Amino acid sequence: MRQETMFVDPQRCIGCRACGAACRECSTHKGYSMIFVDYIDRSETTATMPTICMHCNEPTCAQVCPADAIKQDENGVVMTALKPRCLDCRNCVNACPFGVPKYNSAMHLQMKCDMCYDRTAEGLKPMCASVCPTGALTFGKYEDVVPLRRTKPVNIHVFGNQRVETKVYLMLPTDAESVEVNSRDSGIDPAIHESWIDTQVEDADKSNEF
């Protein structure tokens, strides 16, 4: 039996940011949200996309940490940097291919989603997946969640030359085996038009720094 993990289904996201509000209630980082919710392109669509830590099997953030401050637990959950070790260098913030870790300048500490370690240890679901109205963020076992869905779980992401396998699954409406991001070949314009309504939430959850 596989362990419980997160399933991210952007198709279901309604952009409400209940996940972000609930994330702040987590005891290990009270008042700070570790979640990003972005409009894809508000001028064209109301589609939004939640980004949470994907909990890589071989986490880039931990690999680039000069102080070995970022640890995985026995289930592969990648934890927030250990406070006594964190050097303020922000290597992890810059290196994460998903752009997840945040830097808390007041506490001189890197912070990231630890999949609500304090809650899961007590058998409770993480806050974000508990409140998500649509199941865009779902916490559960693979064999319990996937058969109920019509989307395909994918946990291999290719960023140019980098290939990462993640504990968290992205649920896709396609048959793809992996998600590939390569700005040169994908036809995605990196300078995509961003509506002011999206930049408006910059402070709220678009910055990697508190």
Add this chain to the structure above:
Amino acid sequence: MSKVQYLDNIIDRFGPHLHDAPDGGWLADRTIDKTVSTHCPYCGMQCGMKLLVEDKKVVGLEPRYEFPVNEGRLCPKGVTAYLQVHHPDRLQYPLIKRNGIFERASWEEAFDLIVSKFKALQEEHGKDSIAVYSGSSLTTEKTYLVGKFARLGLGTRYVDYNGRLCMASAAAGNKKAFGIDRAANPWSDIPFAEVLIIAGANCAETFPIINGFLWRQRDNGGSWIVIDPRETPTARQGDIHLQLRPGTDVAVTNGILNVLINEDLIDQAFIDSRTNDWEATRELALKFTPDVASQISGVPAEKIVRAAKLYGRAKTGMVMHARGIEHHSNGTENVLSYINLVLATGKIGSRGRGYGTITGQGNGQGGREHGQKADQLPGYRMITDPEHRKYIAGVWGIEESELPEAGLSAVEVFEKMRQGEIRGLLSICSNMMVSLPDTNKVRESLEAVEFNVCIDFFMSEAARYADVVLPGTTWAEDEGTTTSGEGRVIKINKAIDPPGEARRDWEILQEIARRMGRGKFFGFNSPREIWDELRVASKGGSADYYGITYEKIEAQDGVFWPCPTEESTGTPRLFEERFAHPDGKAKFHAIEYKGAAEKPDDEYPLIFTSGRIVHQYLSGNQTRRIGFLVQQCPEPFVEIHPETALKYQINDGERIKVVSRRGEGVFPALVVNTIRPDTIFIPYHWGEQLAANQITNAVLDPTSKIPEFKACAARIEKIHSRELPILGKDRKGRDASEVQKGK
């Protein structure tokens, strides 16, 4: 006579200020003394939640996984709801306005002033010179008491409430077609419907938690037909989006009915055995070929055909709608025309086959059933019916003749204030300066009224106009019931005592009544005592609550009315065997297309429509003070299609003027492909110069008296503004109504 003279002073003292942390800050280690199982104070979903209490303060929340409706799920408003409880803007003592400045007063002073003014007005101008205006975010006990207070405490006929702006059309349509006003099915039926028709309902933003049911239906292989002038998140996620011109629903529904008839997708056996008046409806629908429907609505004919076939061929299906079709001068007819589809296909009365309205206010359902509506008495009884009057007079211990006659609806009451016929106002749980149509007229009404009392727990935009403001309580400080959108009566539980000198709303009303010399009718010591009288008052009525006790609600996770006896466990699904009309049959209504009262012309060439966003709740009096919510969308905007923007040379983010025959406002343009080129949209949660209702048309539906918030004519003007939308860190304190006190 009370104007707002010193707005800065009011905003400085009472907000809205942005507040974004629990009492004492974001502390990781708290000792939680108790966890109170209750519900969210906001929309009609009434999600279960738990409040965490430390040292008599609400300091956090925990999902209530075991409550069957939401199983822990909450929207961002729900997650942050507890932050309003200890908000620095909370009103903590009575206020009396002297020389334009609100001064702190004792309860004694405030009551004395209110009673002397009310008595003087009534002696000089008659009992009906005072109006009571209420809301549906109150518990059912309080709404019951508001009706009784107005009619017995003050003896006035004028009592109405903000449900007029919410559920009135749905209620009237349901009553006409089915003989009863309640959602036909529990939400838990939704996952079993093959096809959903979701009309004028931006479920994703206005009712987020229903999306859990919608997606379970999707996971089961179901599909959605979404009917909306905007590509809302719900419309985007649906299978067929009929992006109609605002106000043309009847053309679309008649067009669908036309296809159902021609494709033989109707259920003749059901029509024959369980309905009346089909023939006229059928004949009318035959005129609305897909092409005719398309011409009126702007929806491609083949899409109408595709939608009709999808719904018609499915074995199960449900139709759900919300304010988008109801906020029209023909709102009741719109509702009836959607019900025609349900009845013609016989899709009602079993699991996955049904119909429902999506209730906006938390207690939109309970709040309209027990007597705070101008024409109704408790138990959904009619004040015009001699038998009904006699029964309630009996429960209240008065002669039937002492019971006032029917009053007038919300907008009409405010008209009477301008005309000088109503001279005193007591409002509770309502922010009319945001919620009523035609803000400029509402302001005139509030300024015209001679004596104005407001009960609220925050200084709303409407409260600013009051002579006396009395501090009431939030949902966390009192107990009582509400009835959710599916007809489930649930229990709100008290977590803490009211702050400062604030008092529970029902105590305030009782004290005024007592001092008006009517104390013998208001001897309640607790919400439970009010509830027990309400149960008796509703007994035998259409909304029969007699068998619902607090204990039964807790034991069953809510009770669906009707629940007429102690033994009954309630009625989750209606119409399984019969409808509520005396002959047990439902009624078709042949609905001719009329459209909006005000149509675009050369001077005002665009259709204006208003609505909501996910981060604000109704008039925003509670949610515009929560930092997290305001950050997501600090100010209203106007959605414009790129084609229209190009025509007027308007850039994305540029501030432009929106003008109608009622008023005008300046809003940043959000240039998006997700709206029709002939339509513009503004979310309505803000007040004063940011109010979308400066533009709206206060014309009423003749049956439900709901105003036409969803369609009027407007134009846009480029004003060459250099001011940008409120961005990033600069947003705080940039706008007069959202000033942030120095951090």
